[in-house]
Amino acid sequence: MILQTTILPPQASEMAWHVDNLIWFIAGTTIIASLGVYAALFYFCVAYRDKPGNTGPTPRILGSHKLELLWTVIPLLIFLVMFGWGAWVYNMALHAPDDAPELYIVGKQWMWKVQYPGGQRVILAANNHDYEKEIGGQGYFEGVMVLPINRPVRIVTTSEDVIHDFGVPAFRQKLDVIPGRYTSTWYQPNKLGEYHVFCDQYCGTNHSLMIGKILVVEQADYEAWLEGRWKTGPGKNAVDGSLAHQGRQLFMKLNCIQCHGSTGSLNQSGNRAPNLEEIHKSRRPLKGGTTVTADDDYLRESIRKPRAKIREGWEPIMPAYGADKVSEEDLIKVIAYIKSLRKGETPVRTEDWVAPVGGPTESTPTEGGSQR
Amino acid sequence: MSAVIEAPKGNDSHEPHSEHVSYLKDGYSWSSWLLTVDHKRIGILYLLTISFFFLIGGILAGLIRFNLVSPTGWILDNDMYNKAFTGHGVVMLFFFLIPAVPGVMGNFFVPIMIGAKDMAFPKLNLASWYILITGAAFAVWALLAGGIDTGWTLYPPYSSRSSHSNVLPGVMGAFIAGFSSIATGLNIIVTIHRLRAPGMTWGRLPLFIWAMYATSLIQLLATPVLAIALVLLMIETGSNLAGAPVGIFDPALDGDPVLFQHLFWFYSHPAVYIMILPGMGVVSEVLTCFSRKNIFGYKAVAWSSVGIAIVGFLVWAHHMFVAGISFYAALLFSLLSMLVAVPSAIKVFNWVSTMYRGRITFQAPMIFTLGFIVLFTIGGVTGLFLATLGSDIHLHDTYFIVAHFHFVMVGGMVLAYLSALHFWWPKMTGVMYSDFWSRLAALIICIGYILTFMPQFWLGYHGMPRRYPNYPEDMRVLNVLSTAGYTIQGFGFLMCGTYLVMSLFSGKKAPANPWHATGLEWDIPSPPITHNFESTPRVVCGPYEYSLNITQSGKKANPDEPSEVATH
Numbered sequence: 001m002i003l004q005t006t007i008l009p010p011q012a013s014e015m016a017w018h019v020d021n022l023i024w025f026i027a028g029t030t031i032i033a034s035l036g037v038y039a040a041l042f043y044f045c046v047a048y049r050d051k052p053g054n055t056g057p058t059p060r061i062l063g064s065h066k067l068e069l070l071w072t073v074i075p076l077l078i079f080l081v082m083f084g085w086g087a088w089v090y091n092m093a094l095h096a097p098d099d100a101p102e103l104y105i106v107g108k109q110w111m112w113k114v115q116y117p118g119g120q121r122v123i124l125a126a127n128n129h130d131y132e133k134e135i136g137g138q139g140y141f142e143g144v145m146v147l148p149i150n151r152p153v154r155i156v157t158t159s160e161d162v163i164h165d166f167g168v169p170a171f172r173q174k175l176d177v178i179p180g181r182y183t184s185t186w187y188q189p190n191k192l193g194e195y196h197v198f199c200d201q202y203c204g205t206n207h208s209l210m211i212g213k214i215l216v217v218e219q220a221d222y223e224a225w226l227e228g229r230w231k232t233g234p235g236k237n238a239v240d241g242s243l244a245h246q247g248r249q250l251f252m253k254l255n256c257i258q259c260h261g262s263t264g265s266l267n268q269s270g271n272r273a274p275n276l277e278e279i280h281k282s283r284r285p286l287k288g289g290t291t292v293t294a295d296d297d298y299l300r301e302s303i304r305k306p307r308a309k310i311r312e313g314w315e316p317i318m319p320a321y322g323a324d325k326v327s328e329e330d331l332i333k334v335i336a337y338i339k340s341l342r343k344g345e346t347p348v349r350t351e352d353w354v355a356p357v358g359g360p361t362e363s364t365p366t367e368g369g370s371q372r
Numbered sequence: 373m374s375a376v377i378e379a380p381k382g383n384d385s386h387e388p389h390s391e392h393v394s395y396l397k398d399g400y401s402w403s404s405w406l407l408t409v410d411h412k413r414i415g416i417l418y419l420l421t422i423s424f425f426f427l428i429g430g431i432l433a434g435l436i437r438f439n440l441v442s443p444t445g446w447i448l449d450n451d452m453y454n455k456a457f458t459g460h461g462v463v464m465l466f467f468f469l470i471p472a473v474p475g476v477m478g479n480f481f482v483p484i485m486i487g488a489k490d491m492a493f494p495k496l497n498l499a500s501w502y503i504l505i506t507g508a509a510f511a512v513w514a515l516l517a518g519g520i521d522t523g524w525t526l527y528p529p530y531s532s533r534s535s536h537s538n539v540l541p542g543v544m545g546a547f548i549a550g551f552s553s554i555a556t557g558l559n560i561i562v563t564i565h566r567l568r569a570p571g572m573t574w575g576r577l578p579l580f581i582w583a584m585y586a587t588s589l590i591q592l593l594a595t596p597v598l599a600i601a602l603v604l605l606m607i608e609t610g611s612n613l614a615g616a617p618v619g620i621f622d623p624a625l626d627g628d629p630v631l632f633q634h635l636f637w638f639y640s641h642p643a644v645y646i647m648i649l650p651g652m653g654v655v656s657e658v659l660t661c662f663s664r665k666n667i668f669g670y671k672a673v674a675w676s677s678v679g680i681a682i683v684g685f686l687v688w689a690h691h692m693f694v695a696g697i698s699f700y701a702a703l704l705f706s707l708l709s710m711l712v713a714v715p716s717a718i719k720v721f722n723w724v725s726t727m728y729r730g731r732i733t734f735q736a737p738m739i740f741t742l743g744f745i746v747l748f749t750i751g752g753v754t755g756l757f758l759a760t761l762g763s764d765i766h767l768h769d770t771y772f773i774v775a776h777f778h779f780v781m782v783g784g785m786v787l788a789y790l791s792a793l794h795f796w797w798p799k800m801t802g803v804m805y806s807d808f809w810s811r812l813a814a815l816i817i818c819i820g821y822i823l824t825f826m827p828q829f830w831l832g833y834h835g836m837p838r839r840y841p842n843y844p845e846d847m848r849v850l851n852v853l854s855t856a857g858y859t860i861q862g863f864g865f866l867m868c869g870t871y872l873v874m875s876l877f878s879g880k881k882a883p884a885n886p887w888h889a890t891g892l893e894w895d896i897p898s899p900p901i902t903h904n905f906e907s908t909p910r911v912v913c914g915p916y917e918y919s920l921n922i923t924q925s926g927k928k929a930n931p932d933e934p935s936e937v938a939t940h
Contacts, residue, residue: 009834019587037724037749041742044727048663049734057935059729060919063669063722071721072714079710082760085879089762094699109534126842155771162530163629165769166693169835172766176695178630179529180623183459183696196844200769200837204534208840239611318589 012170012191014215018089019172026082033062033075093173096186100152107157109166109179110206114145120226120241122146124197124212128178141360144215144232145197146239148222152188157309174200189216228340247337249348250330257347273318274311277346280339282322300334304362392901395824409494410902415480416800417501418471420509423869429514430865432460437858438823440851445841453841454521461524462542463515466549467508469785470643474556474591475651476505477792478584479561480800482560484893484900485578487569487622487909492562500555514542523641523839528621528632532608535579535687547602550595553646557591560584569892571911576924578891578915579667582674583653586681589640589931591648594685597640599630605773630695637688645684648748648780649774651788653721655741658795660916661889662738663730667916669722676715683712693764702761707761716752720745735887736810740791743818747783751776754829773833783821790817792870797872798886802899803879809871817864825855888930890916890923 011017039287104115111125123141147153157166159179167174168187199210215232217225224230228244231237238244251257259273281292287310292298301308303326306318326334395412398404405413435456441741448456479497480822483490514520520542522531531539563579564585577585606618608627610652611618619625661665667673689697689705725744732738754776757763768775792813798804827850835849843851885894892909893900912926921928921935928935 019762019766023757023766026757026760026763030756034749037720038746039726041727041745044724044730045732045742046733048730050731054731057921058664058731058919058933060666060917061668061725061728062666063672063725067725068722069671070670070720072718074718075715076710079713079756082756083707083710086760086762086764087704090693090702091699093762093765099590118521122856132778151752162534164526167769167835167837169766169770174694174765177794178696180629182695196835198835198840202454202525202527202839203530204521205454207454207844208450208837250482338886345392 002161009165010170010191010193010195011172012193012195013172013187013189015074015093015173015188016038016170018092022082022085022089025085026320029078029082033078045117052318093185096154097152098188100154102154102156104233105155105157105166105177107159107161107166107199107203107210108160109204110199110210112145112166112199112210112212114143116226116239116241118226118237118241120245122239126211137243144213146215146217146225146232147187147189148219149189149192149216151219152186154184154186156182156184156370158182164203165211167198167200169176169193169198170192170195170214176201189214191214192218228336231340231345232343238337243333243336244340245337247333247335247340250334252347254326256334259318261346261348270314274314275346276338277341277343279341284309286310287312296339299329301333303334309360381675385496388451392903392906394749394897395902396802396899398902406782407498407877409490409498410780410899411479411483411497412800414497414616414900414905415476415499416465418479418504419502419800421504422468422472423477425463425508429460429464429468430862431684432456432463433831434858434862436460437855439841440843441855443843443845443848448841450774451521451843452519454523454839455519457649457839458520458523458542459515462520462546463510464648464781465524465643466546467504467511468555469647470549470782471504471779471815472647472785472789473554473792474553474560474584474646475501477580477654477789477796477916478556478587478650482563482581482794482891483567484896484904485563485581485891486567487778487892487905487911488563488567488902489905491559492566493559496555499558500552501557504549507545507547507552509728510541510545510548511703512545513696514538514545514691514779515788524606526602526632527636528605528608528627528629529624532605532621533612540613541605543602543606543609547599547606550602552587552915553591554595557588557595558586561592564588569909569911572892572924575670576911577674578653578916578924579656579670579673580650580653583649583651583656585679585831586677587646587649589681590646594639594646597635599862601635601639603633603934605632630692630697633692633695634689636922637737638685638690641691642681644744644780645680648783648788649680651744651748651785651792652677654788654792654795655723655744655891658737658741658791659726660918661795661887662735662741663732664918665726665728665730665916666914666919668725668728669718670914670916672718674719676718678713680712683708683715687712687759690759690764693761694768701813706759710756713752715758715873716748720749720752726788726816727766734811735794735807736814737791737795737887739811739814739818740787740794743814744784744787744791746820747779747787747818751781751784754779765806765831766835767836770832770835771838772827774838775828775832778828779821780824782826787818787821793872795887797875798882799893799898799900801876801879803875804882804886805875805879806871809867813864813867813871816867820857820859820861820864824854824861824882825857827851827853830837885923885929890918890929892924894923894929895923895927 011020101117106113111123114122122145124143124145157175157177159177164177165174166177171187173185173187175183193216195214197212197214199207221230225239228238228242260276282294283291284294285291292309301320305320307316310316395410439446439453519540521537521539522535522539562591564581607618608620608622617625619627620643621627621629623629656667687705687709689701690709693702757767794810806815831847831850836843884897896905909925911924913924915924921930921933923929
């Protein structure tokens, strides 16, 4: 813990490097100047302290215009260098490259709603209750804002209620988020990792919980994340707004979950159909001894005409979902979701969902965390 | 030497006459205090008032610091924490820092130091104390009714729409207190212009008077703008409460939230100089006295005060570099902020040079003043990080800011205030405090300050935002260090309060001029008589003729030592 505290804060963008150079330049010059002042102060205190028997008059020194001019002009010149350098960095920090994609961030007491150009959205917030009780002091974060490495993104912000401020210390960037207008900045992360997002403008009760994480990943991971194939955050959900996330909602709505449930949370006997985690591109043994690769066409066929190919060990009980029940568009979403399912990511069924007639009725009180 | 000193002509001896009693003995009834128009008694009323509010503000600071010992909040829930830091800010700024030196030392010593019997408007002077008390009553009401949770900056639309705390009484308190500040400023300006004793030319004014003059200019010209901003805020908040919202700052009602920030900082940045300039004046007095030297560069120090006051009006938007103001506005305000740093630098260099070849003694006022120079230097140079655009983006609204302004306000201003209190305590009360305990307390307070606020620079550089009761675990060590510093400081303050109060009962009687200082205030008995001077003093020289060993009225400053001009 001590080690973490004493090291320098992470530098995760080129802007951070520029800002740090500026900060250390100012720190260097001011530390040297201050130490000079302190050295003189200390020396005078020691050298000219009142000694016993020292009763003579002190010299009547009224000042020196030359010296005063010197220590007016020299600080002024140094300050002007700071000003110029600072303006240069500020200009860079303000103006994004023209081709940078835009991310919209809406602040609201006490969360950040991040919207990606493709419609994906993430909510950043921390939960007060979890913060204290469940996770023993570590921040519990609702969502993670994922950014690609070495690509610029322009951030456009506004607020739904009061003034907030979107600050990312690792990028050395900060921007007031003001209701009724857009403000913008930009980031170009250059280091993989997870970084703090803080609300830096006081906004009420849970101001200190209006925080989140930025995850900087490789471009390929970023694309996988946007598509919902790679997931972050609680509940192991595909990012909101992706096809996979929409498919997940259909997976619930169409009651697929009732039979293709999570194996871990139901009685083994309760599962009436195979678990679908990591099914995509796997070899599936079929009744009759053949195998088939679970590609898009197989998945489609298994939904439209479930009895065409029956998985080894299961009964052909699934009803067909024809175009009257699932449109082609929705089917694509469901398949995208099934393709995105990784180990342990099947949501846990709760009593909120009505089981189909004849289905298992046991329910578990907890749900995977996706509905917080 | 004759160019400097006029031969004193017909200058009466100012030995105290027994028929004139000290201002403390001139009536003992409640009304002789509460209805007094004596600037000295009013100064004491201010002293009691701001000491009370310093205690309240200090306790609130303790709540903040102890809550931050744990990353999830140790003793307060989030709402209570928000109310604690808002209370701390409002109380300390409006009811301690702004009235502290102008109210106590300004009232008590500006007339005496220029050789006047009282302020120009004694009744206005009393009225300004009552106005402050009225404002304070509203603030206390707001605190007792459950507190305010907007932060002292009161940014709408949070304050006008979203906050469900006592915004109206709190804002009303600050609004009313502002008029006290305006009245005091006006009074001091007129007093300095009209009531200077014969011979007290502008070039012979003690630097404390110059600093008070500059301060008063700001009080007079900037405070009305705050009043405007607060009235508009009260209209919006009140109309929201009444259910017929009037939009001024709230964008949902077609208002502009950034407008409030402009109005607010147009006052509140110069207000920083209201707080620090009197402190700078005190330092010039104390440093020359305990170094036995003339001030190095009287004109530079005097005009730098006025320069700070004027340029200080033109830098307000450096609080808004990340608030979406235009790029060119940001450039201009950054440049002007750099300019305002120059006079402060000049002052520090001149103060240090003043000590060159002096005969320095280290009584409590001097230790506080040296502490001021050390800590104010840190406060000043860290301001450069914030005036510089590129670095402000990162450091804005973090603990770096908190540390910066506490170094200026607390390390600078509070130390200067304590220095002034210790310097003039014998004059104000007629008794001496403990030399040993006061030196020790001065050291403890300085060390406590450094320990409290140094870690906060590092926290801010790591990005810890201000006003956060919850923070990442890895920032805990620095927060705990800071809280440890608070306890040391608190101990120092309690010590300071204890020996000062004890001195009232058991302190040695103070001589008229315990520090052998040269100001007019040291010519008269301690404590002074109600009318200050038996006869109007005649000023014969500049304020800091320590090397000549003469006071401004031409007497020996230190009677045991030879003087260039022996008058009696």
